[in-house]
Amino acid sequence: MDSETQNPRSGMGDFIESIRDTTVMVKLYSGAVYYGELQNIDGYMNVSLNECREIRNGKVVRNWGEAFIRGNNVSYIGAGS
């Protein structure tokens, strides 16, 4: 059994591995957008970010510093700033 069959999500793992420590955009269902350096993400889509900024109407409205975002609020995560 190769690792691909044991872990069908390993392709996702590769993607996450490739964006870890880079700046990502996290969009929430509420419409809020956060940019930050991705520390890590888990299977619930819980996300931890460094230097997290909250963006509203194209403007930075808040600097959170380190932040944990609960996965159920996350709509999508985009690579690149």
Add this chain to the structure above:
Amino acid sequence: MADVEVGVATEVPEPLELVRLCVDEVVIVKLRGDRELKGRLHAYDSHLNLVLGDVEETIYIVDDEDEDVESVRTIKKQSEMLFVRGDSVVLVSPTR
């Protein structure tokens, strides 16, 4: 040789590790419904149920009767201790 290690522990800390590091620290918690809590994190679990002490709750109320003029009022409440149900948590951040 044939034995391949499965499930090698990741060196990178899980997201919840960040919350663990906030225990006994003052944190800001963003909640659903334009609410925020600032208080000392005493305990948490994997649902993000939280126990906070010495809490200040801020409720943001947006008055947008006029479409252009959008003013935000805030209401503040103090609590000695709060148990927060995890499903209302959006974000947890340590205060610097």
